[in-house]
Amino acid sequence: MDDEYRERKINNRTVRIDRTLCIGSGNCTNLAPEIFVIREDNIVDFQDETSDIDQGRLEESASICPVDALIIEDENGEQIVP
Template sequence: MDDEYREREISGMTVGIDRTLCIGSGNCTNLAPEVFVIDQENIVDFQDETPDIDAGRLEEATAICPVDALILTDENGEQIVP
């Protein structure tokens, strides 16, 4: 897995993390702690196991990132966030 960009399919959507942009605000972890975690480097990462969650909550958790480090695309590859 690339240290700078990580991607995972969750709830039928693809979530990407650009770790070069992350500032560790933790907003995403507050809204979706079962998906996101702040690691030892103070950068967001995926939990080891990421269950499907409500699509609206997943969209909100990615959209709240203040530096657009989280990318959300739908099942057709259309970018939703940012």
């Protein structure tokens, strides 16, 4: 997998980061700091260790991304964010 793409299972959802789109705005890290972190290159990544979080907050933290760099799919592979 390309180094600029990340994928992780959280809350029985598939969460993806497209680091080529991220502009480091910090919206997602402010809302879900236990999931997302801004690295030294000012681009978002998953925290080394992530845990399940409130589903609504997870979805909101991805949907507020101004450049749609965060994607969430449900357990059936249907994209629910953005």
